[in-house]
Amino acid sequence: MTSLIPPYDAHAVWVAPWTEQLSLYGWIAAMGFAVAAACGLVGNYLMLRRMALMGDAVSHSVLPGLVVAFLVSGSRSTGPMFVGALAAGAAATLIIETIHTRTRVKQDAAIGIAFSTLFALGVILTVAFAGQIDLDAECVLYGEISFVPLEPMVTLGGWTLGPEPFVRMAAVAVGVGVMILVWYKELLVSSFDPGLARSLGINPALLHYGLMATLSIVVVSAFEAVGAILVIAMLILPGSTASMLTTRLPKVHLLSLLHAALSSVLGVSLGIWLNCSMAAAMVVAGAVLFGLAWLASPSQGLVARWWHGRRRESVEQPAPGVGV
Amino acid sequence: MRPAITPTVGWLEARAWLGYLGVLILGIALAAPAQAAGIGDLVEIHWAEQATRFFTFQDATVRYALLGSIFLGLSCGLLGSFIVVRKMALVGDALSHAVLPGVALGFLWNMSKDPMAIFIGAMIAGLVGTALVSAITRTTRLKEDAALGLVLATFFAAGICLVTMIQQLPTGNKSGIDKFLFGQAAALGADDIKLMGAVTAVALLLVVAFYKELLATSFDPGFARASGLPARWIHHGLMFLLAAAVVIALQAVGVVLVSAMLVTPAAAAYLLTDRLHRLVTLASLFGVAAGVSGAFLSFVGPSLPTGPLMVVGASFVFALAFMFAPRHGVIARWWRRRTGAARTRRENTLKSMFHVWEAAAFRAEGVTLTELAEKRRETLEDAQRLGRALVRHDLATLSGDVLYFTPAGKQRASEIVRNHRLWELYLTNSAGIAPDHVHEDAERIEHVLGETVVRALERRLDYARVDPHGRSIPTPREIHGDAGLTDESKPRRKS
Amino acid sequence: MSAESPLEIHDLTVAYHRKPVLWGVDLVVPAGQLIGIIGPNGAGKSTLIKACMGLLPVQSGWVKLFGQPFNKVATRVGYVPQRESVDWDFPVSVMDVVLMGRYGRLGLLRRPGKADRDLARSCLEKVQLLPYANRQIANLSGGQQQRVFLARALAQQADLYFMDEPFSGVDAATEAAIIAVLRELRDQGRTLLVVHHDLPTARQYFDRLLLLNMNVVAFGPTADVYTPELLQRTYGGRLTILSEVAQALGAQEPPR
Incomplete structure (x- = not known):
């Protein structure tokens, strides 16, 4: 038991990763930030549309798509992976729609059935063809952000942009950001009031499928780093924390990005200290940030609520006395 | 429409689903070795030999794996039914993932897979998780899906x-704690089986004892609470049992997929029956079937984790139910739609025959196929096809190229025409719809009007004899009399 | 204003899950009128206005707005949905919601500019909500939320408005304020169709009434239509057979 938690060494945990080991941990933190930023931005809209658990479904469902893409193309290049993931994501949405429109099984159960089936198939394929795929079943669950290859470096016009996986993830994150900027109005109004959106001539169905496709791409890009389950935390935690602190959508987006940055940096330190999975440590750090916001948010935190409750009580308590 | 048949429908349905159940089990039994063959070849193990070992229960591992999967299938199917009817499928998902830290802490208790320590740890983690979900939804603006x-x-x-920290420990690497992620039924021991049996027995007892309360609170929680049932306690009790069922299933199914064992068998059963007690029974059976087939497949291909195989087994059962369920299945619906469309087509043919006959002032001997084709603006081949369909259903006879009504056919034709015209009259007179709008509606309604509605319509319209377009409405006496255009009797003139 | 009628409906049938809710509706609405849509629960009042805006699939018949299909004239149509239809915890301010009314006129990529903001402010002023412009929408009373929707509709600057129970859950003062705004719009020559469920006030508020119960029972100036006989026909359940058959039809053709 004592050997479980390694001795705490402030220098190794807080200083070393950002100084002498920056070339390793810097990229890990940057990768974590890119993943959490892309996921967080998409996740904000999922939550606004009460579809947070579609993230759950899609993240589990891309696995068989990835495995089949590996097996067919024989490589882990980006193109086949995206195609496989999009196909699997589409298959998942199709199965869910089919089950819940054609039968009396409700949507929540339909989601549960679809993603578990696809994920189970993916795991079976992964194990059965273990020799041909360099994915192991556990990595599928929680990824391995520390083993994401740092080679080759991508350079553009003399500038070193970073290791290839990071550049790919960052490009996805930037892409998501640009899409939100371009379609901000449409996304906002169709999430808030689909009826009004329709009457304004915006097609909510088109936006819905666009969002699902974006989700699939984000999830598959993040898969290698954080796996199928932790990605759900990456989708939900930044926005949840942000919405504890503000009631404006643009600020929710900005705070999500801040949460992504903080949780990846703190996660690296936590992972080094505890010597555990780096991606899981980032999620735990992000959850601690959420817990802090939940407790201490000035407007809706637990402490503020308790304080207001107490003040109201102390104001109201003399009242019966006055009556008498 | 035909009340005389209703009492037997329940029986038919019951027999039908028993039959389907048999087919399902047979299907799984047949499909299992076939699928196993593929996997067996893959991992180069002789599957037939393994299958014999499995089904002869030669060694304790097999017996434990089999018993374990029966217990877990039973408890998950049983409790999963309530999850599905209460629309809490995703609560099960959250619960099953939330137990993982508890498993790890239970393992750390004395650095071994002590079933009791892991059970307690996982229960606590699961319940804390669900409590947190409700705390978050109560005290923040986050919606339930986000909180889950x-x-x-x-x-x-x-x-x-x-888990990754434990694996760093000197003893951690051989601990087998990673088996909790995807499950390995072969890793079950005697102590695990005792615990699984005990939990399953308690769950079964409690569900039987509190069945009525569970039914009432699942259907309408507000009403149940208002009528004095302790809905809140029933809910907490159910969550507790669910956590227990999830935890005992962990070892065999794994954290990641155990929620599917709750949802999928119950959802499959939900497609097959309309009664909660049958749903519970069927779901338990399906759970056992999925569990056993998963354990078996995992046994013949030892490198494969059990959990995904059980889940695929359960999904297979669901897919069968989705296709073949006697009332809600895709094939049954397709068949109903097809037969419904064919019946509508026949009735429309009869109607056209009636119109031709009416145009000839009910004097003609029969309706030629050419006349029918002209009336329907179709080709002669189409008319022939339609005529043959009538003959097959004893609604008409065909001699040469002349169609004659049979008595049944004539009655049905008059009924359809009467329905059409009554409905047009009703829409124009009582619903105040313009006469030029009513035809399209009547085209659909004429096929579904039952006798009781027709009686009510006739009363309301004071037994009117003429429709809004000035054509006469056939009366019941004419319909049930044997007058008219049949091959047995000469057509008589109508008054 | 074009000479075309703002709203013309011909033989409109709408079904939910294959069960007809509206049956053979014919309607020609004159411009510049404040029209109340009256009828019992389940009479298809909300369905009618949703179908007019293409929010529901139409089984048969057609709807023309200003002589054209809805998509061509979307910017000339304003909509006030029922208050329960949106999530009031959504992270937007009152101002943001009102600005949504301008989105139909802004193209892709364009942000609401100063002119839009000024207009939104004047709309808020009109419904007496300007002081609340920067509040999050959850922190408003029911009546205030209803007025936010009204302000958003004003910001749409439409010629034809559909309003779904704008008076539900508001106090008497708010109701008076809302009706004053509606009358002002009418006086500017706009046409308003308002779903309403209170009979006595309907008589005072509206120029014309549309009595609806699965189909049009009557449509005309309030004085002509507000008669015991017609109201009895609207509310008196004379169409039991119609709904019974609708039921049978729904049961016979299950939703796919």
């Missing part, structure tokens, strides 16, 4: 941190 996802993934991450 948040707790699910966060607890899982904490669990992964602990």
Whole structure:
């Protein structure tokens, strides 16, 4: 038991990763930030549309798509992976729609059935063809952000942009950001009031499928780093924390990005200290940030609520006395 | 429409689903070795030999794996039914992921897979997780789906941190704690089986004892609470049992997929029956079937984790139910739609015959196929096809190219025409719809009007004899009399 | 204003899950009128206005707005949905919601500019909500939320408005304020169709009434239509057979 938690060494945990080991941990933190930023931005809209658990479904469902893409193309290049993931994501949405429109099984159960089936198939394929795929079943669950290859470096016009996986993830994150900027109005109004959106001539169905496709791409890009389950935390935690602190959508987006940055940096330190999975440590750090916001948010935190409750009580308590 | 048949429908249905159940089990039994063959070849193990070992229960591992999967299938199917009817499928998902840190802490208790320590740890983690979900939804503006996802993934991450830390320990590597992620039925021991049996027995007893309360609170929680049932306690009790069922299933199914064992068998059963007690029974059976087939497949291909195989087994059962369910299945619906469309087509043919006959002032001997084709603006081949369909259903006879009504056919034709014209009259007179709008409606309604509605319509319209377009409405006496255009009797003139 | 009628409906049938809710509706609405849509629960009042805006699939018949299909004239149509239809915890301010009314006129990529903001402010002023412009929408009373929707509709600057129970859950003062705004719009020559469920006030508020119960029972100036006989026909359940058959039709053709 004592050997479980390694001795705490402030220098190794807080200083070393950002100084002498920056070339390793810097990229890990940057990768974590890119993943959490892309996921967080998409996740904000999922939550606004009460579809947070579609993230759950899609993240589990891309696995068989990835495995089949590996097996067919024989490589882990980006193109086949995206195609496989999009196909699997589409298959998942199709199965869910089919089950819940054609039968009396409700949507929540339909989601549960679809993603578990696809994920189970993916795991079976992964194990059965273990020799041909360099994915192991556990990595599928929680990824391995520390083993994401740092080679080759991508350079553009003399500038070193970073290791290839990071550049790919960052490009996805930037892409998501640009899409939100371009379609901000449409996304906002169709999430808030689909009826009004329709009457304004915006097609909510088109936006819905666009969002699902974006989700699939984000999830598959993040898969290698954080796996199928932790990605759900990456989708939900930044926005949840942000919405504890503000009631404006643009600020929710900005705070999500801040949460992504903080949780990846703190996660690296936590992972080094505890010597555990780096991606899981980032999620735990992000959850601690959420817990802090939940407790201490000035407007809706637990402490503020308790304080207001107490003040109201102390104001109201003399009242019966006055009556008498 | 035909009340005389209703009492037997329940029986037919019951027999039908028993039959389907048999087919399902047979299907699984047949499909299992076939699928196993593929996997067996893959891992180069002689599957037939393994299958014999499995079904002859030669060694304790097999017996434990089999018993374990029966217990887990039973308890998950049983409790999963309530999850499905209460629309809490995703609560089960969150619960099952949230137990992982508890498993790791239970393991750390004395650095071994002590079933009791792990059970207690996992129960606590699961219940804390569900309590957190309700605390978050109560005290923040986050919606339930976000709260569920948040707790699910966060607890899982904490669990992964602990598991990876344990694996760093000198003893941790051989601990087998990673088996809790995807499950390995072969790793079940005697103590595990005792615990699984005990939990299953308690769950079964409690569900039987509190069946009425569970039924009432699942259907309408507000009403149940108002009528004095302790809905809140029933809910907490159910969550407790669910956590227990999830935890005992962990070892065999794994954290990641155990929620599917709750949802999928119950959802399959939900497609097959309309009564909660049958749903519970069927779901338990399906759970057992999925569990046993998964354990078997995993046994013949030892490198394969059990959990995904059980889940695929359960999904297979669901897919069968989705296709073949006697009332809600895709094929049954397709068949109903097809037969419904064919019946409508026949009735429209009869109607056209009636119109031709009416145009000839009911004097003609029969309706030629050419006349029918002209009336329907179709080709002669189409008319022939339609005529043959009538003959097949004893609604008409065909001699040469002349169609004659049979008595049944003539009655049906008059009924359809009467329905059409009554409905047009009703829409124009009582519903105040313009006469030029009513025809399209009547085209659809004429096929579905039952006798009781027709009687009510006739009363309301004071037994009117003329429709809004000035044509006469056939009366019941004419319909049930044997007058008219049949091959047995000469057509008589109508008054 | 074009000479075309703002709203013309011909033989409109709408079904939910294959069960007809509206049956053979014919309607020609004159411009510049404040029209109340009256009828019992389940009479298809909300369905009618949703179908007019293409929010529901139409089984048969057609709807023309200003002589054209809805998509061509979307910017000339304003909509006030029922208050329960949106999530009031959504992270937007009162101002943001009102600005949504301008989105139909802004193209892709364009942000609401100063002119839009000024207009939104004047709309808020009109419904007496300007002081609340920067509040999050959850922190408003029911009546205030209803007025936010009204302000958003004003910001749409439409010629034809559909309003779904704008008076539900508001106090008497708010109701008076809302009706004053509606009358002002009418006086500017706009046409308003308002779903309403209170009979006595309907008589005072509206120029014309549309009595609806699965189909049009009557449509005309309030004085002509507000008669015991017609109201009895609207509310008196004379169409039991119609709904019974609708039921049978729904049961016979299950939703796919």
